[in-house]
Amino acid sequence: MSKLSLITKGIIKENPTFVLVLGMCPTLGTTTSAMNGLGMGLATLFVLTMSNIVVSAVSGFIPGKVRIPSFIVIIATFVTVLQFVMQAFTPGLYATLGIFIPLIVVNCIVLGRAEAFASKNSVGDSALDGIGIGLGFTLALTVLGMVRELLGSASIFGIKLIEGDGILVFILAPGAFIALGYLLVLFNKLKAKIS
């Protein structure tokens, strides 16, 4: 597998949100606006890449039976580091993402990649895989956030396009499911056309 395809497969062929449909909790919970989606995506990208690198580097030393707890500690460490850094330097974004930042620990995409890819591949490949999957997740969350923000509050990235209120339901949880459903259909239709 070429190095480039390691990155691109995460964006299209194995997109964590639209194809694997993993990590639905942050996907549905944080995408009330494009900015929140982007922030959550980048936070996950960071954790995913770092944990993939470390897991891949140390997996040879870890006995099989304590594999999962070891991975979880590694992931939790990076999430906590991220939490401190965000609190210190982007308090605004941290306040809006709130509980979802610590919840990255239990995001099944992160543990899934550590277990299924990083523990069996080289450090370099694992880093690229983390970046690829992370980008795919970021892209999906940003698009979902844009759609929900556009329909729900008639703006994109906080810029008001039309005066007045949007269709409120898209900001709320049911709207997240509706928007995600239609995006899933669109994405898979496009994917089928490409391949």
Next chain:
Amino acid sequence: MAKVSSLKNMVMTLLAICFVASALLAGVYAITKEPIDAAQIAKTNYAIAKVVPKFDNDPSADMFAKEIDGKSFNVYPAKQGGAIVGYAIETFSTRGFGGRIILMVGFNADGTINNTAVLSHTETPGLGDKMVEGKSNFSVQFKGKNPADFKLIVKKDGGDVDAITASTISSRAFCDAVSKAYDVYKICAKDVEKKEVPNE
């Protein structure tokens, strides 16, 4: 790939990983502690400056706490040339639709509300979050009102406050927090009077 597990190597591995992880976290915590505190203070100071009239002291340094019904409220007095021109009172309500809301309410020295600012809330985006200034005119109606003759209850319940459409619960919580702040203000005002009497 994975090594054969024995009790010894499992314990050692987990111990090593946890040790490195906690060392790393301790390091990051030490580095980010200062910026985190600074960000917190900056946020509070910004809210204070927004809700009280012009001042020349450091309200965070003069902060004192007042207790009502066992709950402690932080009061940030704003002074101009040593005389108190207003109070910023950090108040809260647990009656929000999504949980706790925390407000900073600024009073002028005469007890009228100068301005309000939402410090944190978990209300529904698009409905209850309209209590945040700039998202709707809800919070503007409190400006310049004196709770002594402006009933801090939504109109539906017989008060004077126009509730946010479809967010009566959030509006009630906002009023609840503001009236708590007013109770704190009354205590502060009384304390000032007491202090002034012996001087005369």
